[in-house]
Amino acid sequence: MRAMVAPPTAPPEPAPAPPGDRRHRSGAAWRSTGLLIGLVVLVGAVLLSLGVGSVTISPDTTVEAFTAFDGSNDHLIVRTLRLPRTVIGLGVGAALAVAGVAMQAITRNALASPTILGVNAGASFAIVTAVFLLHVVTPAMYVWFAFAGAMAVSLLVYAIAAVGRGGATPVKLALAGAVVTALLNSWISGIMVFNQRTLDEVRFWLAGSLAGRELDVFVQVLPFLVVGVVGAVLMAPQFNTLALGDQVAAGLGQRTTLVRAVTTVLVVLLAGAAVAAAGPVGFVGLAVPHAVRTVVGPDHRWLLPYAAILGPVLLLCADVLGRVVMHPAEIQVGIVTALVGAPVLVHLVRHRRLADL
């Protein structure tokens, strides 16, 4: 528990210090330390996620469930109920946060993130349509529909926003995403009104939750997650070059179109896999990159690993929070992250000049 409050205080760097060689070296040192602290916090979050819930299980027992399994109730709960949702939370949190960083890097748009681009609405619409039209759709098949929907809609939203000389400005991007989301949501509720069976089958999926997800669904999408995260981390130097502006990047020999295309594929893999595994979980991809950026600065070689660690921390903590506030009932993690993440959006809008967004 104590470890959870560590990251905001751990890297105490005054932001407006002049750049210099000495600072650079010491910067690398404290950033590595920060990363280690982040890992410790992550382990804490994992233990919380395994231990807290309708039955509270002590950390010792939690660890014993893996090291010395004795078939007791507590051990069974840890291994069969809490382990899957924790593992899925780890993967999904990392995927969403890394996708957010990558999206913001290639669009140079502070509001670019899976939720704003309509990834969740697209996946939800595809799944509801599939359940409605094809009748027999198992959660294992949700994955592919979620993928297809997420990909199609995010590309559509970005294309709509990017038309014209101004390119995809924050306001255009947010509006295009909001409207496409509104449209798809109205179609979703239209279908669910027709058909109460569909409503009952998908309403829990639509809320976005780590509970009751099958581990084999996660295993299905795991390759995409790994490829996406590793690919994005490898692209970090390219993102740094791109941050200098398209012309400078091209002048330095970067093939900017290629970088954008590859990153788009990675982002779609990550966001699609995340929504397929956990349902529509919003705002992790928006909140985490900005939180991380205030801590480690704009260097993507640090941003990406930090995001990959802090994304799961946020998601697991939100999940634990959802389990305890209405005990013994649960609040779906997607609802908690929206309640935590949307204020971050409002904060961003209030405290940055719009031109910087």
Added chain:
Amino acid sequence: MSGTSLPSAHPAGHRGHRVVRSRWLGVSWRVRPRVLVVGLATAAVAVVLAAWTMTLGDFPVPLGELAATIVGSGSGEHDFVVRTLRLPRTLAAAGVGVALGASGAIFQGLVRNPLVAPDIIGIMTGATLTAVALIVTGGPSALLPLAAFAGAVLTAGVIYALTWRGGITGNRLVLVGIGVNAVMAALTTFLIVRFPIDQVARAVLWQTGTLYGSGWRQVAWVGVGLVVLLPAAALLMPRLRAIQLGDDAAAALGTRVEWSRGGLLLVGSGLAAVAVSVAGPVGFVALMVPHVARMLLGPLSGGVLVVAGLLGAVLVLASDVIAQHAFSPTSLPVGVVTAAVGAPYFLYLLYRSNRGS
């Protein structure tokens, strides 16, 4: 008289106005014949549509018989169908359309962004949240308009407060509104997941925007709301036009900017709430209608506001005809039809405005 986008042969300020003066009453009124003509034509279309709607259905009613039944001199054979079922539904549809059209016109004028509507920036979502809360908890349905109104006005207040940083800018209002919208939607989802399926099904139907089951009580709500709010809106129009010149210019012209903006926000939210309380959040009407009004008539004035309302009535009536009869025997919620028509139109608008900028 701005009319900036239209090439005009006449000097600004003289285009198409007649001034009507009354020596005896000591008042004068500036009238644009074009507004009058378009308004009357739109009203005629609305009446024709309304009459046509009422003749259609499982029990077709001939037009002459319909008129006779409404005024009470019919054979009595159609009394129930016309006077208890179809007439209130049609009147409610028209009223909802008027409220949404006027509300949309006010918001777009206020934010000076033609892509903004109460359904995008969270006002209608706020009204939906309080109304859904009332429905799923089994509260008295007589309180529904009150709940929706409270939700809409509170949300508007929250958005206004969060946007305020020594002033309000349109773009910031949009982005904050999208964030607030996400919070309201998350809370609504929470209610949908939390409560038993039978109550939830009712709430989901309501959430799509439907005129199904509108009776005289709903007509009374909408009637009272419009009688109070439309004149207030018309009185505020000169202030809205002053605000459109920019805050400083408006203040120099003697407008109390923040009070006027607050009043406009209140009236616009109130109109949206009236519509929501009767039909649920019918999407995209408030977004589309002001554009059509602007295309036909130019900049906003009291008269244009009324025409926007009438256009809204035409749109909702037409959508309801399609929703009820096009897919017979199933009847769709009207919100699905307005979204199906409205969203592509919006995307076209976004595309065009982006190309222009």
